[in-house]
Structures are given as C-alpha cells and as structure tokens.
Amino acid sequence: MEFSNIEILQLPDISKVTFKRIHKDYLKVLILSSLTLFSVLFFIVFLLKMNVEEVRMFPYVNYIYLILLLVFLVLIIAFGIGFSRRKYALRDKDVTYKSGVLIKKITTVPFSRIQHVEISEAPISRLFKLASLNVFTAGDSSNDLVIKGIKKEESLKIKEFINQQING
Amino acid sequence: MVNNDLFADFSKQSPKGIVVIYAKLLFKAFKATWILLIIFIQRFSKFSEEALVYIYAGIGIFLVFFLIRAYFIYKNFLFKIDNGQFILKEGVLKKNNTSISFDRIQNINFKQNLIQQLINVYEVSIETAGSKDTEIAIKALSYDKAQALKTALSLVRKKTKQIELCDEQHKPLLKIGLKELFKVSLTENHLQNLLVFIALVFGVLQQLNDVFKGIGKDDVLGNYTDVNPTDIFNSLIFFIILMLILFVIGVLSSFVRVLLFHFNLTLFIKDDSFDITQGLLTKKSIILSKAKVQSITISTNPIKNKLGISFVTFKQAVSGKVKKQQHKLIRIIGCKVAQIKTIKELLYVENSVDDETTYTPDSYYALRMYFRSAMGIVILNGIILFLLKDVTWLWGNMFVIPLTFVLIHLKYKKAFYQFNKELLLIGKGRVETHITYLPFFKVQNIKINQTIFQKRKKVVNLVLQTASGKITLPCVEENRAITLYNYILYKVESSKESWM
Numbered sequence: 001m002e003f004s005n006i007e008i009l010q011l012p013d014i015s016k017v018t019f020k021r022i023h024k025d026y027l028k029v030l031i032l033s034s035l036t037l038f039s040v041l042f043f044i045v046f047l048l049k050m051n052v053e054e055v056r057m058f059p060y061v062n063y064i065y066l067i068l069l070l071v072f073l074v075l076i077i078a079f080g081i082g083f084s085r086r087k088y089a090l091r092d093k094d095v096t097y098k099s100g101v102l103i104k105k106i107t108t109v110p111f112s113r114i115q116h117v118e119i120s121e122a123p124i125s126r127l128f129k130l131a132s133l134n135v136f137t138a139g140d141s142s143n144d145l146v147i148k149g150i151k152k153e154e155s156l157k158i159k160e161f162i163n164q165q166i167n168g
Numbered sequence: 169m170v171n172n173d174l175f176a177d178f179s180k181q182s183p184k185g186i187v188v189i190y191a192k193l194l195f196k197a198f199k200a201t202w203i204l205l206i207i208f209i210q211r212f213s214k215f216s217e218e219a220l221v222y223i224y225a226g227i228g229i230f231l232v233f234f235l236i237r238a239y240f241i242y243k244n245f246l247f248k249i250d251n252g253q254f255i256l257k258e259g260v261l262k263k264n265n266t267s268i269s270f271d272r273i274q275n276i277n278f279k280q281n282l283i284q285q286l287i288n289v290y291e292v293s294i295e296t297a298g299s300k301d302t303e304i305a306i307k308a309l310s311y312d313k314a315q316a317l318k319t320a321l322s323l324v325r326k327k328t329k330q331i332e333l334c335d336e337q338h339k340p341l342l343k344i345g346l347k348e349l350f351k352v353s354l355t356e357n358h359l360q361n362l363l364v365f366i367a368l369v370f371g372v373l374q375q376l377n378d379v380f381k382g383i384g385k386d387d388v389l390g391n392y393t394d395v396n397p398t399d400i401f402n403s404l405i406f407f408i409i410l411m412l413i414l415f416v417i418g419v420l421s422s423f424v425r426v427l428l429f430h431f432n433l434t435l436f437i438k439d440d441s442f443d444i445t446q447g448l449l450t451k452k453s454i455i456l457s458k459a460k461v462q463s464i465t466i467s468t469n470p471i472k473n474k475l476g477i478s479f480v481t482f483k484q485a486v487s488g489k490v491k492k493q494q495h496k497l498i499r500i501i502g503c504k505v506a507q508i509k510t511i512k513e514l515l516y517v518e519n520s521v522d523d524e525t526t527y528t529p530d531s532y533y534a535l536r537m538y539f540r541s542a543m544g545i546v547i548l549n550g551i552i553l554f555l556l557k558d559v560t561w562l563w564g565n566m567f568v569i570p571l572t573f574v575l576i577h578l579k580y581k582k583a584f585y586q587f588n589k590e591l592l593l594i595g596k597g598r599v600e601t602h603i604t605y606l607p608f609f610k611v612q613n614i615k616i617n618q619t620i621f622q623k624r625k626k627v628v629n630l631v632l633q634t635a636s637g638k639i640t641l642p643c644v645e646e647n648r649a650i651t652l653y654n655y656i657l658y659k660v661e662s663s664k665e666s667w668m
Contacts, residue, residue, distance in 0.1 A: 011654045093661040102620055108653070109613040110660045113667070137612040138485060138635040138668070144613065 014096065014108065019087035025128040026086075026149025030079045033124050038072045088147045090158065093165070095135060097147050109145045111165040113137045119155050131155040135162075174313075175320055178246040178257070184287045185245075185308030190238035191283045192307075197234065203375065247306065249320055254294065256304060266304065272296045274460055274485065274668070276318045278453035279305075285451060290314040294321070318455075341510060342435035344502045349433075352502040353426035354419065355471045357600065361425055362418035430501050437514060442482075444500060454498060458515060460484050460668055462636040463606040466508060469599055477502050480511060485635035485668050516607060521586045521593050530627040533643035534580040541572045585641055587652075590659075592632075594639060608656050609663035610634050616649060632656070635668065 045064055048055045055061060082101040089096045098106035118134040125131065125148075132148040133155045150158075198205075208223070215223070237260070246257045254273070256266045275295040284291055289308040296304070309317065344352070431448035441457040461482050468478035479501040503511070545568065552561050578598045586593040594604045615631040622628060628649045630641040644652070 011658045013650070013654055014657070015650050094657060100618075104618045104623070105615060107613060107615040108657055110657060112661060112663075113612045137633065144633075 012091065014106070017089045017091065017096065019089045019096075019098065021084065022086045022088065022147065022149040023128075023130055023151055023154075026125075026130055027079065027083050029122075029124050029128055029130060029149065030083070031076060033122075034072065034075055034079075036124070038068060041068055086149070088150075090161065095145065095147075095158075095162065097145050107145050109135050109137055111162060114162060114166055117159045117162050119152075119159060121152070125149070133158055174316055175247070175249040178248045181242060181245060181306060181308045182289050182310050182313070183242075184289050186238050186242045187287055188283055188289065188291075188308045189241050190235055193234045193238055194231075197230070206376075245306075254304075254321065268294065268296050268304070270321065273321060275455060275457075276321055277455065278314060278318075280451040280453075282449050284308065292317060340434045341437050342433065342500065342503060342507050344430065344433040346431075348502055349426060349430060350423065351475070352430075352477060353423040355469065355475065355477070356422040356426060357469070358415070358418035358422050361421040362414060364425075365417060365421040426501065429499075433500060433502070435500060435507075437510070440514070442511075442514075444498060446500070456482060456484070456498060459666060461515060462610045462634045462667075463604055463639070464511070464515060465602050465604045466503075467597070467600055467602045469601065473601075476505055478508065479503065480508065483634075483636035512605070516591055516605060521588045521591055524586045524588050526584050526586050527644075527648070528584045529580070529641075529643040530625060530645060532622065532625040532627055533583065534576065536621075536643075537576045537579065538573075541576060545569065545572065583642065585644075592656075594641065604639065606632065606634065606639060608659035609665050610667050611656055611660050612667070614653060614656055616653060618646075 042065065045061075045068070049061055050056075078101050082099065085101070085104070086099045087097070093112070094108050094110045096106065096108040098104070115136045115138055118136070119131050120134060121131045129152050130149050131152045132146055133150065135145040137144050147155075240260045241258075244258060244260050244263075248255050253267045253269050256264075256268075258264050258266075273294055273296055277293045277295065279291040279293060280289075281291070284307075287308075288311075290311055291305055291307050292309055292314050293305045306317075428448050430446045432451075433446040434444075436443040440459070441455055443453070443455055445451065445453040462485055463483045465481040465483070466478055467481065472478055479499060480503050482498040482500075484498065545565070549562060549565065553559075575598050579596070582595060582597045582601055584595045590607055590609075592606045592608060594606065596602050596604075611632050612635055613633045615633065616628045617631060618628040622643065625643075626646045627643040628646055630644050630649045630652060632639045632641075641649075
C-alpha cells in the first residue's frame with residue numbers, strides 16, 4: 001500500500017490525541033439518577049406486596065428486592081469503572097468521543113459532515129450545571145455522537161466553535 | 169425552453185387528477201373494509217329487501233361523498249415556483265403550506281400506477297433531504313407539464329448546467345425484455361420469495377380467521393389447517409410432493425415479483441445521472457444523479473454467475489428517521505459484465521481496486537459466529553426438550569447443525585475488504601455474493617467498537633456511517649483499523665467534493 005508508507009506518516013493519529021475527561025460531577029448525576037429510579041422500583045414492589053394478595057403469596061417476593069439491589073450495585077460499579085473512560089477531544093476538523101466498559105467505543109465526526117448541534121439538559125444534570133452535547137449527521141440519527149456531562153459553559157463554547165468551523 | 173413563467177402563478181394538477189385522487193380514496197376505503205364486504209356478499213341472501221336498500225343507499229352516499237372530497241382535495245392542491253422555492257398549498261379543512269428551497273431537492277421522480285397509466289397522467293414526486301416530510305407527490309400532471317416542472321426545478325438548481333432532452337437519440341445502456349426478465353427471475357432467491365409469499369398468505373388467512381371467529385363461524389377455515397401432523401411426517405411421498413409444490417410456488421413468486429417491479433426495465437445514462445424506468449402496475453421513472461448515490465452494491469449468486477448476470481443496488485441518502493427501506497434503495501437486475509463496468513466507471517472514475525491487497529477478517533470472526541450459533545442451538549434444544557418433552561424432535565439437529573456450519577463457513581469465506589486511495593470495497597454474503605463500493609468521502613462519521621473478547625485477540629469492528637446506512641467491517645486487526653480510521657478521517661476532512 002503506497003500511502004501507508006508515505007502519506008500515513010503525516011496523518012493526524014487518533015490514538016495519539018490527548019483526550020479530556022467529562023466533568024467529575026457527572027458521576028454524582030449518574031448515581032443520583034439511578035438511585036431515584038431504583039427507589040421508585042423498590043417502592044412499587046413494596047406497594048404491590050402490601051396491597052396485592054397474589055404478590056404477597058408469591059414465595060420468592062423477597063428475592064425481587066435482592067435482584068433489584070444486585071442490579072443497582074452492578075450498575076454503580078459499571079459507572080465507577082466506566083466513568084474515567086468517558087472522554088472527548090476536539091481537533092481542528094473533527095470531534096471525538098470514547099467510552100465503554102465491556103464494549104469500548106470510539107466515534108469521530110468530521111465537522112464538514114455535521115448537520116446541526118444541540119445542547120440538552122436533563123433535570124438532575126441541571127442541578128450540577130451540566131449539559132450534554134448532541135451532534136447530528138445525515139443518515140440514521142441514532143448513531144451520532146453524544147457527549148454527556150460537561151459544564152454548560154463548556155458545551156456552549158464547543159457548540160460555538162463547531163458552528164464557526166462549519167460556516168467558516 | 170425555460171418554462172419558469174408557467175409555474176410563476178399557482179397552478180392546479182391536471183383535471184384528470186380527480187380520478188386519481190378518487191381512486192386512491194376508494195382504494196383506501198376498500199382496504200379498510202374489504203372484510204365487511206366479504207361478509208356482506210356471503211350473507212347476501214339473508215338480508216331483507218328493506219335492509220338491502222339501506223345498505224346500497226349507504227354505499228352510494230359514501231361513493232358520492234368520496235367524489236366530493238376528491239374534488240375538493242384537487243381544488244385545494246396548488247403549487248408554484250417562486251424565488252428559488254417550490255411552494256405547495258394543500259388541504260381541505262386543515263390547510264398546509266410547504267415551501268422547499270431548490271438546493272434541498274434531492275430527486276424528482278415520475279411514477280405511474282395502473283390508473284395513471286390508463287388516463288395517461290404522471291405522478292411527480294419530489295424527494296427532499298433534511299426534513300421529516302421527505303416526499304411531496306403531485307398526483308396527476310400531463311407528460312409535457314411534468315417534464316416542464318422537472319426542467320424548471322432542475323434548471324434553477326444547477327444554474328450553469330443545461331439539461332438535454334434528447335431521449336430519442338440516446339441508446340439505453342440496459343434494456344430488459346420479457347424473455348430476459350423470465351431468465352433473470354429463474355435465478356432469483358426462490359426461498360426468500362417463497363417466504364414472502366407464505367407470510368402474505370398467512371397474513372390474509374389470519375385476518376379472515378379473526379373475522380369469522382368474531383361472528384361465530386370459527387370452523388370455516390379450521391378445516392383447512394386442521395391436519396394431523398403425524399400423518400404428514402409418516403408419509404415421505406407427501407413430504408416430497410409438498411417440497412415440489414413449495415419449489416414451484418417459490419419460482420412462481422420470484423417470477424411475479426420480478427415482473428411486477430422490473431417489467432420493461434430501461435436504464436439511460438445522461439451526463440452524470442442515471443434514468444431508470446421499471447415496473448408493471450406501478451411504472452416508476454427515477455432520475456438518480458451521480459452525486460446522490462452513496463454506495464453501490466453488486467450482487468450475484470452461483471447460478472447468476474454462470475449466466476454472467478448480476479444485480480446492482482444503488483443506495484441514496486435518506487433524511488430524518490425514514491424507516492422505509494425501499495425509499496433509499498434502487499435496484500436494477502440483469503446487468504451484464506460490460507454494463508457493470510460502465511456503471512462503475514461513471515460513479516467512481518478512479519482506478520480500480522483489483523490490484524490492491526485483499527484483507528480478510530480475523531479468524532476470531534468465524535469463531536464468534538460458531539460460538540453464538542452453538543449457544544443458539546443449545547438453547548433451542550433446551551426449549552424443545554422442556555416444552556415438548558419429545559426426543560424425536562431432536563433429530564432436526566441432523567439437519568440444522570450441518571446447515572449452520574456450512575452457512576457460517578461461507579459467510580466467513582466471503583467476507584473481505586480492499587481499498588485504494590479513494591474507494592473502499594467490502595465483500596460479504598453466504599450463498600449470494602454482495603460487493604459494496606464506497607468512496608471514502610461519502611462517510612458521515614466513523615466508529616470503532618471493541619468487546620473485551622476482541623481486545624484479547626487485538627481485533628475491532630470498524631463501523632462506517634454513511635447517509636444511507638452503516639457499513640461494518642467485522643474483526644479488523646487493531647493497528648490496521650486505526651490506520652484506516654485516520655486515513656478515512658483525513659480523506660473526509662480534506663475532501664472538497666460534496667457528499668450529496
């Protein structure tokens with residue numbers, strides 16, 4: 001392959017890019033939101049157990065609590081391990097995000113292919129002044145790039161930067 | 169030649185459009201109520217004369233109502249070209265105003281269904297990119313007006329380019345006659361067509377069954393499906409006859425499908441676009457410009473290969489969340505080697521990839537597929553044992569296991585990729601062989617996925633997202649994947665060509 005000898009050497013290398021971690025407060029957001037979800041689930045099971053005869057008679061009803069607790073713990077551990085792997089990088093001409101515990105993923109979107117950029121704030125994220133940056137390209141929108149858990153000001157700055165690069 | 173003035177004011181469709189709209193409304197109503205009609209016909213003799221009068225009157229009122237509705241839909245459907253925008257006003261009660269700027273227009277297609285063919289009008293559909301409502305259809309225009317509209321829309325779009333309208337002088341690159349069509353249909357994937365046919369039949373039967381159950385006649389169809397299964401399996405002859413019948417149905421349904429979709433297929437090449445016309449009941453004419461094609465796939469199977477024919481699938485850009493697969497796929501069948509060469513040359517002028525190195529996925533790819541299928545088969549066996557408690561069913565493994573093994577082996581053997589400076593070539597398939605050509609600059613975004621098992625083997629999945637769907641290179645060696653990743657990004661970011 002001729003270019004692999006001549007051209008590739010000068011190409012910017014994705015594996016040599018210094019990535020930036022997302023904001024550390026986002027871990028709290030993750031834990032808090034799963035805590036909320038699981039409290040609701042626990043409460044539902046509790047209510048069912050109190051009020052519905054069939055559920056109370058179900059012999060393994062206490063195991064449901066155990067399973068829920070287990071899932072919750074696994075989730076928290078996964079968040080803990082995976083959190084330091086959620087990183088992003090901006091280069092002159094593209095934006096990259098990587099993450100993943102069991103499946104490691106890295107995605108790069110060139111600015112020249114971006115259709116539009118969106119900033120969204122979920123309720124719990126808003127408490128910590130965090131936002132997520134959504135980048136859309138043509139085609140299946142499910143496969144585009146989302147950077148969750150960066151400071152609102154930072155996300156606005158990135159959005160501005162990308163818009164400049166697209167139009168400039 | 170510029171007919172811009174023709175569309176400067178709001179114009180209506182051809183008055184014949186009322187017929188088209190009326191037919192469409194009736195068809196929709198029929199589709200919703202055909203079961204009721206069947207019941208009505210079946211019980212025809214049981215209705216009293218008085219009731220019949222009411223029923224006929226009701227149907228009559230509906231027919232008139234639809235006619236009036238069709239008239240108003242026609243009357244309120246107005247379109248014009250103004251200031252680089254195509255403007256459309258429609259809606260009887262709920263008014264709708266749409267305007268589309270020319271640079272968002274992706275394709276202008278002509279279509280004719282049976283009724284439109286009979287009264288000689290054309291449906292013009294305007295496909296756009298970057299919005300949810302991807303298609304606007306003008307139901308009925310005379311040929312001249314349809315052409316004029318197309319010219320007007322294309323002229324403003326490509327200001328410098330003159331559109332030639334000299335179809336007569338052009339010789340089609342590809343024209344498939346009835347005889348050829350028959351030959352092609354014999355080489356189709358009959359199993360797939362058979363399954364489609366069976367699914368269709370079962371769908372209708374299910375619907376009928378539901379209705380007759382609803383009115384307390386559930387044994388009407390019961391007789392047809394209530395056959396003792398042991399009788400079937402005891403009789404080998406019955407089984408063979410069944411297979412033969414299924415085979416014949418498969419071939420027939422292939423033929424019908426090919427005839428319906430590809431009847432009178434002609435392919436012209438004009439400047440830098442393809443002009444494709446095909447279809448029996450619904451005649452479709454599609455102009456596909458070179459720039460809109462995201463990737464092409466050339467497919468063949470062993471029999472087709474012997475005859476030297478293959479089919480080509482063009483993938484276009486789609487926008488929003490369009491679920492309908494057929495919208496972005498345009499398929500032409502029965503291409504000979506020389507025609508394939510012309511199409512390839514037109515799309516990707518760059519030198520061929522034939523001399524480049526062929527890379528195959530890591531053997532982990534095969535390993536993973538074997539492992540997953542083995543798991544699947546074990547689970548399936550477990551379920552069968554648990555539910556049916558009958559060991560004879562496990563003899564099915566004699567058939568299933570070798571088949572799975574062969575299919576996986578074929579899939580692994582047929583997977584490869586090649587690339588030159590501009591173009592990526594991806595091969596895949598089991599019985600059929602599909603080869604996809606993707607120019608690097610059409611890539612929208614790029615992704616690497618690696619599971620923990622893949623990490624141990626130092627392989628990754630490389631996923632290229634294009635405007636017409638994603639293309640995955642499975643189990644690529646890690647370093648090579650990163651090199652490709654960097655190179656593709658470099659190509660996309662330095663490309664001056666528009667991907668659409």
